[in-house]
Amino acid sequence: MKAQVFRGVNQLSYEEVPMPDLASDEVLVQVRVVGLCQSDIKKIRYPLYEPPRIFGHETAGVIAAVGSQVQNWQVGQRVVVMHHIPCMRCAYCLNENFSMCDVYKNVTTTAGFAPSGGGFAEYVKVPGHIVQNGGLIPIPDDVTFEQASFVEPTNCCLKAVRKAxxxxxxxxxxxxxxxxxxxxxxxxxxxxxxxxxxxxxxxxxxxxxxxxxxxxxxxxxxxxxxxxxxxxxxxxxxxxxxxxxxxxxxxxxxxxxxxxxxxxxxxxxxxxxxxxxxxxxxxxxxxxxxxSYSSSYRVQALAADIVFNKRIDVDALVSDRYLLKDLAAAVDRATSPTPETLKILIYPEGEG
Incomplete structure (x- = not known):
């Protein structure tokens, strides 16, 4: 499959990578759209992480394969992928500081190499912990993949609004x-x-x-x-x-x-x-x-409700659409925006 691999600061390589192998409790999702987040841009433009990695985390797509022990999820279902789910047991989680949880930070979706979100690829693998604990959200029929990709950033903003x-x-x-x-x-x-x-x-x-x-x-x-x-x-x-x-x-x-x-x-x-x-x-x-940093599991259902029932107009936020192969150009646009530049969405080949 094709993916944008981070090979170093400001070095993205559009290349062929192996399809992720699925464990019995994991799910493979075909990426249909992924939002370009400011945190992705920082990871690409600054020496924060050792390469190689595949970033991208505001992901919506279609289930392409399920492990043998996976229940309640079927091939063909349209889903939002949440790339972090807390353990719900540690001291941070018990105080609802979910983004401080070690499991939240270290167990994430991947398209290969060190797990780093993986949305900038044609397929992304969802670990069993995330599959089993609410990290896949079904997309209603009347909601587009573009709209659904806003569930994760809506969660992050909603967490801040609630905290304040x-x-x-x-x-x-x-x-x-x-x-x-x-x-x-x-x-x-x-x-x-x-x-x-x-x-x-x-x-x-x-x-x-x-x-x-x-x-x-x-x-x-x-x-x-x-x-x-x-x-x-x-x-x-x-x-x-x-x-x-x-x-x-x-x-x-x-x-x-x-x-x-x-x-x-x-x-x-x-x-x-x-x-x-x-x-x-x-x-x-x-x-x-x-x-307020990152998302909160506590507001995940509300974030999905707000997006899916169009309680805010996420379509009004989209300004640019790029194919996955042109991710470097999308990052350049985000870092040197025109007056019209707002949210940038990324699509695998043929989806833009």
Missing amino acids: QVAPGQTVLVTGAGPIGLMFIMLVKYFGAKAIATDLLPSRLEKAKSVGAEAAFDARDPDLAAKIHAMTGGVGVDTTLLAVPSDKAFFQALDCTRKGGKILFFAEFPDEVEIPINPNILYRREIDLMG
């Missing part, structure tokens, strides 16, 4: 109106709160308003904090969701978030970035700082 306790009537600042920021806006609105967006691109500000933002401002606006305070009765937003790795965005969040409010880090910053802060700002204003 976004509630009806609140106002939420979303910094960055890329694919993740736009999804945050949709989810904030779905949960009955109001979203205000910031970005540097006018096209993304317009897109933010089109998907439900109450207002959208240029992040460079010197009057940003004053405008947001004017919209919130002089108080500030209840919560800020940082969807861009920007220290400037963080300090804007401090200026725009009300006393007793929350600031949630969602975007991953470069490791060398350090943000100086006077702790008395947090102490005197009772600001909660929090982070």
Whole structure:
């Protein structure tokens, strides 16, 4: 089968690799579409992992083979593949910190080499632990593979929204109106709160308003904090969701978030970035700082419901479609986006 093999930093090789061998409890899925995630791009462009590997994890496809002991799954079923499932028994899982679980981190789907997601291939193997514990989600007949591929990123955003306790009537600042920021806006609105967006691109500000933002401002606006305070009765937003790795965005969040409010880090910053802060700002204003990384098993069913029942418009997030053989070009587009670039989807040969 064909796959895009990571051979080193910025080195993707479109090559023939062996079809994964199935154990008795495993499932083989033919990939029909896989989303290109920012985490995939970081793994390709920075020396984070030893090659060779096959990345890609926002996968939707069709079951192509099942192991002899697999029950309740049949060849031909359309499925979303979740690449991580926690053990549900360790100290992290018992405290619902599922993404910290060793099983969650180390047992994942694969198309060969060190298991690394495997979605950038024609076929991906799903380990028995994931098969048996909710890592395959049936796709309803009226849902496209493209739409279904959004279940995993929706889960990640939903986890953050839940962690920040976004509630009806609140106002939420979303910094960055890329694919993740736009999804945050949709989810904030779905949960009955109001979203205000910031970005540097006018096209993304317009897109933010089109998907439900109450207002959208240029992040460079010197009057940003004053405008947001004017919209919130002089108080500030209840919560800020940082969807861009920007220290400037963080300090804007401090200026725009009300006393007793929350600031949630969602975007991953470069490791060398350090943000100086006077702790008395947090102490005197009772600001909660929090982070949200990856997905949560607890919200998996809700994420699927939101996507499958079209409670948010994931189709509005898609801007580009590339064949698997052109993955390097897709990564280049994502790292040097046009004003119209949002979510990029990848298809095996012949599917784009």
